[in-house]
Amino acid sequence: MGKVFNKKFLRLTVGVISLSLLLSGILLTGALAQEPLRIGIISPASGNYADHGLMERLGMIMAADEFNAKGGVLGRKVKLVVEDSETDPSVASRKLRRLVEVEKIKFFLGGVSSSVAVAVGEVAQRYGVLFFATNQNSDTITGKYAHRCVFRVPPNMAMGLRAAGPYIIENVGKRWYFMTHDYEWGWSGTRWGRVVLKEQGGVEVGESLVPLGTRDFSSFLLKARAAKPDALVITVGGIDRASLMEQIYEFGIYRDMTIVHTLYDYEDIWAAGPEKNFGVHGIEWYHGIDAPGVKEFVERYKKRWPAALIPVPTQDTVNGYIGVRELLRAMERAGATKVASVIKALEGHTVYDSLRNGPTYIREWDHQFVCSFYIVRSKKPEEMRDRADFCEVIGYGLGKNIARTREENPVKLEPYPGE
């Protein structure tokens, strides 16, 4: 027995084992250091909001690339892991769960549809992972369904109607007919439309609830016309909106009343085309606004995506871009990728290069990015300076003036994850 396990053999064995451990240790730390920082994107590539999903991803990729050009975040390259939400809350929740449980990703952005964001936000809170709702506008996401682990980048419908509503009352008229997309976001727009209408002494002459996936709006439009409103206040989005815009033109509705979209989305205007573009609208962001950094951003977009579906960045692109950028900046400020630390680094932070008029404030008590909201007028085809120039910017509401107060939005967020 002693002959085999003699001193020389023992020394050799111990030497080999230690060397292997040392080498694995080096390799492992090397691997960890190079392991990319993976960020999950749950964004629609199909369904009603497919083109919105595409535009927001273009912005997100731009931000990730900018960070990677500087060496990444905390020494790690940023990698975006994309899943198709199919504009369906149950599909999105399932995909989020998979990315958390299997891929062990802790940071997410996306959503587009407010229903998807509500569902995904809830799942994120339960898992203690961070979710940035980049393109949803229902007030409930930073209201009734607000969570510690959820932040919302674009302005919400309350802000939108507060900014555009008074202008509409004064310049268009007091009799409003609502067209409400029959889901979370649509209800939110009409809800705040009613609040502003009451505050400004206007009158509601009717409402049509339009199911998601409606192809034929003629009946709803005919009903609206019969009520003789001054303004047709529309909160309908996605490809449904493009069909609605077509049919407003088809039935000559624009002749009888002013068309008002509470949240005009560039993707939908692009799909409908210049001949179907009528009215005065609220819009989150427009590539023609006169704000610092916007022209450069538009140029960078055009250079990066010369063959993109839409030749200019849309509000979804900017929100995707700012979402990823601020998330990564917060990680750098926190010096860590622990979810609770990143949340704390975001809360209360002011973004000065907001690509809007006025800074954007990341509010700590409801996690809303408090930023400006714009009012635009549809240009006639002959007024357009180029094929992307659909609107004229009339004005804007500054974030702090239009955001809900604490009394209006009594939100209580959960404790930080892991505490």
Place this chain on the structure above:
Amino acid sequence: MNIGLVLPFLMNGVVLGLIFAVVALGFTLILGVMQVINFAHGALFAFGCYFAFTLQRIVGFWIALLIAPIIVGVIGLLLERLAIRRIYGGNPLFGLLLTFGIAMASEELIRMIWGKPGHSVPAPHFVAGPINLGFMYYSKYRLFLAGLSVVIILIVWLFLEKTPYGGVIKAGAVDSEMVTALGKNLPRLRTFVFGVGAALAGIAGVVAAPIWSVRPTVGTAILMPAFVIVVLGGIGSFWGSVIGGLLVGISTSIMVLFFPRASDIVPYMLMAVILIWRPRGLLGEKSILEE
């Protein structure tokens, strides 16, 4: 509730009903002659929509209107020869499964070729925009569409009533086995009928595309109303499909006036009521399906 309010809804209902009628006609012929519940009918409609979308931009509206249904008809012929004829005489469930599978595969194919997001299809220029009817503005295109659908239905009627082959199809729609006993080539008849049915679905797709816009799911949306119309109108019955289509179209449109959220269940409600009163549908006759 005055007539000025209801009239445009009625007109919408008629337009909707006529499109439904054209789709249902194709469905009922296939069901009657071949006893196949063609769940791929919606997909054929979708192909019509998408071919219209692509072709209109290249060759204009009228040529697209001519070519697209022919292409869809040919697809129908191929489907029948390669797949559908294998399940004749067997368990009707096989036909259902097969055509359902074809429908799903077609939807995916559409996604692959034309992409996942939907597209809006502009109406042809000569009928775009509103028309002033004096007491109200209505859609030029929808009036045009109604006229076109009536012409299509008339052509189908003329074919079935006034041509000898049409007579054979009519007979086959009620009792296809008897048709063989009378010496007609049944397999060829079936292939032809499937092609015609597909072409009808295709042409309905072409004319409906501008008002419904195209998206990959447009086929599934038309399938159930078409099926319901065929059942409540009477399987294999020409006028059953036309009247059934108009009935469903008008009621759905009027329902939007009163209770929009319920408008989607109108076809089923109608079907239930009619079947209780007349179990074979409005104009149905005892058909081979009852055996």
